[in-house]
Amino acid sequence: MNPTTLNVAFKTASNLWSQFHNYRDEKSREAYTALEEAAQKMDERDNSNFAESRRQAGAVTRAAHSRLERALEEFNDYREDATERLNDAKEEATKKAKKARKQAKKDSQKAQKNLKKKSSKVAKKQKKNKKSSKGWIFAGIIALLSAAAGAAYYWLRSNDKPSQTPPRVDDFQSGSHTAPESTLVYTSTSENDAKSDLVEEGAVRDEELLGSIDEQLAKHREEEAAQPTDTTRITDDHQNEGKHRLQTDE
Incomplete structure (x- = not known):
């Protein structure tokens, strides 16, 4: 329950009870004052007027009783009204407190769900960024290695050119060369x-x-x-050249 509502209800009940107590005391004092005044009047009268005094005292007593009964009835009505209002205030405070607890619980659950969703999104994003960064790094390394391999292949192909100077047979008569x-x-x-x-x-x-x-x-x-170098082709070339010279001489 809301402490402020409970405090207001308690103060209201206390004020009502204090007013009722004061009202009852006041009515009691008035009744006793009336009785005392009547008694004093009766004492002051002469014995010859005893019957009249007795009659007046009876009237005062009846009036006092009547006033006291009316005061008690008013007090009972006031008490019932105060009790009813206090009960209504308690019920209203209880309803508000239950509603506030339900709303607080609902808001807390909603906040927890939102927090979980945000945490999950952040974790997924971080995981995705991590995978993407690793993929880019790996792709960059692969591209670098491919470029290096391509450059090496191009360099090898560019250096693989036939020699412009023909070889001599004497270079290959010393022995067999094994590659x-x-x-x-x-x-x-x-x-x-x-x-x-x-x-x-x-x-x-x-x-x-x-x-x-x-x-x-x-x-x-x-x-x-x-x-x-392939010596067979060179030897054949020399033989053909010699045959051509012999034919020319003939």
Whole structure:
């Protein structure tokens, strides 16, 4: 219940009871005063007028009783009215208190629901932003690696040009040259490993990849420098040239 409403109801009841008590005391004093006055009048009269005094005293007594009864009736009516008003005030205060409790409970539940919804939205947004940022980082690394691989492939293709100077047969008569086996080194990382180590090991992996690409380029250069030229075609060319000269001399 509302403390303010209860306090007002209690003060009203206290005031009503105090007024009733004062009213009853006042009526009692008036009745006793009337009786005392009548008694004094009776004492002051002569014995010869005893009958008249007795009659007057009886009239005063009846009047006092009548006034007292009317006062009691008025008090009872006033008390019933005050009790009824107090009960009405209590019922009204009880209804207001119940309504206030229900509204407070409803508002609290609504606030909790709104808070849960907002928390869920914020959590989903943070999770989405986190996934998006990771995806962009991974896509950026993949794009960087693809660009590096494309640049390396282009560089290798640009250096793979035929020599303009024809080779000599004497260079290949010293012995058989065996070309070393070319070895390609492949590095691969799984998607899960790349995602898990994006932040901590990104720079290290980039350095390792660049070092691996440099090693592969160096090996390809060595293989191209050490690889023998096809001598069969050169020998056939020399034989054809000699035959052509003999025919010309003839």
